[in-house]
Amino acid sequence: MSSKIVLGDNQYGKAEVRVVKITRDTDRHEIEDLNVTSQLRGDFAAAHLEGDNAHVVATDTQKNTIYALARDGVGSPEAFILRLGEHFTSSFDWVTGGRWEAESYSWDRIQAHGAEHDHSFVRNGQEVRTAVLVRDGNTNHLISGLKDLTVLKSTQSGFTGYPRDRYTTLPETTDRILATDVSARWRYKTGTDFTSIDFNKGYEDVKGLLLEGFTEKYSNALQQTLFDMGTKVLEAHSEIDEIKFSMPNKHHFLVDLSPFGLDNPNEVFFAADRPYGLIEATVLRDDATQAPGAWSGISGFC
Numbered sequence: 001m002s003s004k005i006v007l008g009d010n011q012y013g014k015a016e017v018r019v020v021k022i023t024r025d026t027d028r029h030e031i032e033d034l035n036v037t038s039q040l041r042g043d044f045a046a047a048h049l050e051g052d053n054a055h056v057v058a059t060d061t062q063k064n065t066i067y068a069l070a071r072d073g074v075g076s077p078e079a080f081i082l083r084l085g086e087h088f089t090s091s092f093d094w095v096t097g098g099r100w101e102a103e104s105y106s107w108d109r110i111q112a113h114g115a116e117h118d119h120s121f122v123r124n125g126q127e128v129r130t131a132v133l134v135r136d137g138n139t140n141h142l143i144s145g146l147k148d149l150t151v152l153k154s155t156q157s158g159f160t161g162y163p164r165d166r167y168t169t170l171p172e173t174t175d176r177i178l179a180t181d182v183s184a185r186w187r188y189k190t191g192t193d194f195t196s197i198d199f200n201k202g203y204e205d206v207k208g209l210l211l212e213g214f215t216e217k218y219s220n221a222l223q224q225t226l227f228d229m230g231t232k233v234l235e236a237h238s239e240i241d242e243i244k245f246s247m248p249n250k251h252h253f254l255v256d257l258s259p260f261g262l263d264n265p266n267e268v269f270f271a272a273d274r275p276y277g278l279i280e281a282t283v284l285r286d287d288a289t290q291a292p293g294a295w296s297g298i299s300g301f302c
């Protein structure tokens with residue numbers, strides 16, 4: 001008996017639409033710089049099975065819509081992708097949901113002659129801000145985040161007490177460098193009234209809590225520090241249900257300076273780029289409503 005071949009899950013759209021919005025109502029301009037991906041879900045069976053494109057909102061149209069909606073302002077990556085989701089699901093009956101994603105790059109004003117310049121900016125390379133919306137019918141699952149936030153502490157970190165077998169050579173230490181590139185994604189409670197949230201303020205606050213959490217306690221392992229960082233965010237933000245992390249342990253090895261007749265009291269290190277430890281975990285409320293569909297398509301987290 002031969003099986004029947006059917007169409008499974010599908011979505012489509014335009015990926016990585018780079019949009020820069022300048023707000024120039026006054027001489028002091030504002031810049032918003034995004035990389036936006038739009039993907040529609042719904043009844044697209046005829047396009048796949050029959051070559052009938054009557055339901056296929058062109059990816060080119062999706063790109064144009066991103067630019068057109070930016071004309072009215074971006075506000076925040078989250079607010080912008082919520083508007084895109086609302087637009088596409090309310091404009092086309094057969095579009096029942098979708099996935100919208102934005103990366104945003106921040107710019108600082110150039111300091112010129114002791115003052116912030118009105119319309120000249122320098123890219124702030126500290127981290128990339130991220131946002132993902134998965135919309136299913138009228139349900140919005142929203143995940144904010146950041147990546148490439150590089151942090152290091154030069155003491156108050158150790159690694160001891162791990163099992164030793166015949167392959168273990170790592171010496172225990174109670175004073176090492178702890179360094180990582182923080183990738184974190186935090187999911188808002190399903191059903192949150194997103195119109196009541198100031199996403200830009202929330203983002204700065206969560207970033208600040210992550211950084212504080214990294215500094216605060218002696219670290220017995222990056223795993224413990226990760227959990228401390230996530231706990232701080234969830235304790236301060238009742239609207240967030242869970243936060244996922246993916247953090248490389250960027251090893252710094254003490255260099256043996258004894259061949260040169262020198263000591264090395266934790267001062268000179270070799271910063272290895274690979275291999276690196278890779279520590280990933282989710283920190284969440286025990287009564288959080290799970291939303292696995294919100295996370296699918298976000299790679300690099302567990």
Ligand SMILES: O=c1[nH]c(=O)c2[nH]c(=O)[nH]c2[nH]1
Nearest residue numbers: 159170220221222223249277
């Ligand atoms: O913080 C750490 N966690 C580990 O799991 C680990 N493993 C290792 O070799 N060094 C470290 N450091």
